[in-house]
Amino acid sequence: MPFSSPRFSLLLNPPPFHYLPATTVVLNLTTISNKRFVPAMFFSSSPPSSSPSPSMTNPKEDFEKQKLLQVQEVLKYHNQTKHSFNKYARGPHGLDWANQPNPFRRYVSAPLLPLLHFSTDNEIPSSSAIDNPLYSSLFLSLPPAKPISKSTISQFFYDSLALSAWKTTGFSTWSLRVNPSSGNLHPTEAYIIAPPIESLSDSPFVAHYAPKEHSLELRAEIPSGFFPKFFPQNSFLVGLSSIFWREAWKYGERAFRYCNHDVGHAIAAVAMAAAGLGWDVKLLDGLGYEDLKNLMGLQIFPEFEIPSTAVRGKMPEIEFEHPDCLLLVCPNGIGEFDVNYKDLSSASSDFSKLKWQGKPNLLSKEHICWDIIYRTAEIVKKPLTLGDRFLINPFQRSGLYSDSYKGFTGRQVVRKRRSAVDMDGVTKMDRNTFYQILSHCLPSGCQPGGKQKTQLSLPFRALPWDAEVHAALFVHRVVGLPQGLYFLVRNESRLDELKKSLSPDFVWAKPEGCPDDLPLYELFTYDCRKLAMQLSCHQDIASDGCFSLGMLARLEPTLLEKNVWMYPRLFWETGVLGQVLYLEAHAVGISATGIGCFFDDPVHQLLGLKGSKFQSLYHFTVGGPVLDKRIMSLPAYPGPDIDS
Template structure:
């Protein structure tokens, strides 16, 4: 009625309806239940996407009551929270089930089925192959050049950004994900890559999503990177407005995916951990290679799993039905690629810019209608399906996050310096392409204290002189969350530093929590000569070589180096607070940290190796950890390598014609 309320009954009806509507509105700002105790499995509640406020004009005698609307909203929120709890529970179940212990190891194959070893090279058959350029690796470079600056210089500042071109894209992949060498002995030949991988199995695949690049494509495109050929396989051309509408000038995307089967062939159900280590190593490798070109990198973590799947053209793999137990047989669908993350590469020094994930997701949804070229090659004839891997991968898929506001680009922060002379004057290309995983350590090589401190300074997430938490240094700045991973260190052969247990706190907000969680007898003292901005603490003095060996599955390599360590993550609280999708990301962070340790070791003239096999809970018992607040996710060792003279090195390109 436009002219007002005509009668008293009409007026009272109006007041009743108004009060009813106000109650509905007020219910949105009141808690739907009493707060849970601090020790209960509390989760962030996701905002409901379909809460409705009903306008006054829509009320009638048949309108739902305020209580029924409130109950519906509450029920939906309870269902959402229950689903979140179930996903975190699945991640925790997987993590605890796949632990190694003194009495038993995680389930895996009892022997290696060499006849079905997966092909380490994914190809898209019939997709156009676009060759990339090669760069000199053995020619010594004795000065900083545009092509390859000194390794240590990148931690101080980045060079001016170069334009996107055939040459710079070629260099990025050549120095991050390409083949670095071939090895041969007897009748066996195998490849090594710039990015390390557990067991050299390489479950990681990469995709370039880019604007038009002369000599590659006249249109914006999606391409798969083929490392054996150092070429791009053109999968699809994409709408011309995709990059100018959503991203700053001179930027492009790199997508990362995993083929779980490649790793599970050797490691069984623990393989999901190692695949995510490898994702982290790849992120670190890409960040370092991009820095050489003056480019910055950042995860676009607002995207959801389905968005990544469509963007990389992975939605066409056949659906994989997860069995209820491990089974063996022919399952070609098990060779699908699981999209992990998307990396934005953009010029260093760019101003903050908006990334509209909602609109981006809508555009990417149309990628299913593109003409996708090539079909994936077969990797094995027979397979073993470790069901828990795929159930967990399903539980930790990240949903689309509709973030508002600017995409914040942290200002580049330089890492701390205490012993610049520790580095051997290698260029970045010499370090990244000659990096190798040591098979054995010599048990003799020693390291001086200042070199040890310098390596750890480059392992910190924040810039020198800052409280360490925010990840703003190279290459950790690629990650989109504050540091959650620390390092428990066994010092074996560091001159000027007593043998014993030490702890590197990479997020100083966790310091008091770590002190409370560890053994009461630990000292937590700064060691002698330790730089003020290095949060390293001595816990106890002891010859821990034999202990380190036992904890790392009785491997001598953990005791024969200069030092070894376990990467300890702030674990269950992170999953509870942020969601199950943080589970793989914690492993990514350990992989990035491991990449730094690899490069640092080679830059000072020694070597390193990642150790995926360790006894999880005995490590926690040693440190005093109870429950799942902190968990060890990855071990590492740094020292003097033992070279096997029976193995001959061959150049990366051109490599042998065989696939494995």
Template structure:
């Protein structure tokens, strides 16, 4: 079919090959930047809360779900209104992107060449990791250094005129980097003679030792040759620029960090798994984040000096262990009891100040409180799923780069050239690495790299706008990443959609053509009028199985849905660079018009993140400098 249908309240003239879903072209809207600068101010939002059951009748958990839904609906962008944010950027109070613990012992990590490497077990081809992992390396100063260097370190400095700023291996919305990381480890020669907790300082590529922990902790609870990485968020860093919508973007960034760690660990023959039985309070104690005073949330958005707003919110804990390890017994109740004793440890270092003044968007902190995960008290075998390789249809699409070359040279494109085209087989190959279950069988469980780090079945799909893929008609397509949702998606979307497999599509790729049309203008308008969404080879919106997931599993799944989109986004970034082009994550889009295009009603499915992939336009005015040693500036 040709995409011709149109919601009545958004009507514009059509022809047979072009479909618009946008307001009158005379409507003047602000033009936010690519990653979403809201332009509204402080008055209380008039956005109506979504229809949910009375939390007083449905219990505490239903009230938490209601808060998550309220936040989500209140922070939507629309054609006529953007989510609330600052009027402009308060450059004098831009948060320092580098957390440091003053007076904590600083242990330098090793550096590695970023230029072309010989293909060895130490530097495997990027594409090879999707088929099998190399033999596991022992935990050492070198391997720990390499893990952080290829996942969370600085990748370059950029300079133009009087402005200089750093880039990192892990992407971040607006390059604001709300994400912090912690290493919790048994003794490592040349790093520590005792088990320890350390904060990773990316500017120095060093570990700040925060505390030593009991010697029996790792042998009692975890497999041999394993360690933990904790991830936290500083909401203020993101809210400085993006206001209320910042909580979404912080959790996108958590997902990108999980994906980055999983890929770098795979290079070393290590597997990564989310330890999702821990509760929020356990993570806070384990990472030593209970040193931050409790932030008292005001009743409305206010501006002033709130140093307590710079606290770190513990997000998740990753277990890193040798690939091929056997299952082990996980007793989270005993683990939680052991972690409670960490409050008695001597904590080293005082967190640095990030800004002189702050703005508190109160709904961020109320929602963060509502979606905290409680402890999972039951014990049992911790599942260690066998590594599942991903599908192959065009191995020659890749440029023969190592994982380090792809990860450390990854950049977010500022603009797309509107010219570069992609071969159909390359398009299919990229999507084969985006499905969760790997090669063969029905897609549902997350067994393939890097999705295997997550602890739930896939809940995120992708609606794709195909612009410049040779041999594939322009139009709207849908990648079903959990095939248990297929019939539900067909019922939830427009009855006019085709739901047919496109020509040449691999059997194990659940990709469907919905409608054919030139969607370039449509993709641009839906992504906040940004050309970059239409000038690439294709763009997409990540669609989550939303309210049913929160209702069935709990409000704590709300940030995890964004984590899953971040992991998927990380794959798209790496895939684009591995085939010789570029990509950009887009957080600014008009939420409900996207749903209207697809035919979604209510909150069963929601779009959480947009992406675009294509040929980048390089800005020759900006000069690149090495990541290490970088210039002597703080920001």
């Protein structure tokens, strides 16, 4: 039925967009990027407010009161970094090209261990289903686990975090990676902590992954008893960290959001590459911030003293790496085992005494510090939590509703994935293909008679918490479905809460032909193309695809019920979901793009949301890409000697 509720008339016919006062400068939107964002703004006419952390000096202070104060500080950051119809979140005055951060971290003088390269273009999918499983097959079952070797570790990084291509036009050259990143800025760094691997290291070791060289930089050798004591045979660890400065250079205060989107993309990229080798991935989330810093050797960076306001100057210490998470990679089907987090934390403290090799390179000569990013990062640092039980649930297959895939191998999909810069506004998608894509977005997979909640399917099974991210979908060009707003409920225990929180005008009807076990609902029918474009910072790409969506997270209750460290983790979950949409789009022959710029509260107004119970954290669009013929593609390896 047509949707004509007067309470949404302002959103369906919004007023003309007004920019900030004359003190604000809008940046040019011609920069080619790996994720679609409208550039940020300069300072508003009032100075940035400081966000001091709550006092931690009284050990007897009531825990719940302290947690409430921390939640309020996190929500302060979230609200301060929202975009709206009449202003953007604070960001730089313009792109300071002289200080654009180097996208490649290197540890100068650390021994470099080259990895092997693999074919992508000439693969014949049917020739070796074990060595190169089909992309679609990975969601049904994992292949037999391969042993850890130089070859398999090389393939693992090649298919997850390596360069995927170089692009060049005119005098500009830049690289793309398997894992996508906002603005192609790549704040995420990766480390491997592994037992001895023949032809790489005779001793267990910690190494930094250098994607430009597709090599490991050996940082330290670790005690021989570490892996046998804590982890199953043929296991290793992957650590992820963020350099906030890389994102803040372009996006200012909103950069903390984007860094955590990228962590989620990287988690999913790691999980998908591991799946192709028969390996499972699980977040070791009982560990705390200090444990991760020790295990990855990030104590090498000096402590960063956060200024009381946003400042510009030479601050090399701002280029430190913030440890985000540690992932266990192990053979699939390994069965039950537990991780003693207390002993593991104790062992990690000894890593600070190791002989660490290499000095991190300088990324920029001058910097701008957006203080609220670093204050918020301090608040959401996770401590060691001993009550958490480590559990790897049995693999759960995803639903199969349509044979829409093009017969690509997993490697072909992950390495040829690209972010569309524009959509053609013409390409249509079959209804069953739409349902198939959404089936791979479900956390619990195909569970006849069961409900979506626990994250059991690929790649969501890497995350240890129940799903808390849902999707509000703008359907534009799906044959067999009327245009309108739809909703995918990814945790069905939240269905009643969602219905009470969203507009009472929504119909919550099952779409025609929708599988019974796909929790998708029609909210209202309407041509939402103009609306989707306006809500996504007036970007046509949100209206020119087959569908676009906003990822809605249960925010404030999750922070109160669990803790403030769930704030970045909710963004990780949106990044994992976004990576699935990227891969699904390519696997059916089209493309996708993450949209970090959207008008937060107008999105909530459309949905009828009030307060901070549910918040939109990430937008996406899926459709037919427009290729820029001026841009030439070059192989990832060997790449050019220099990059922009």
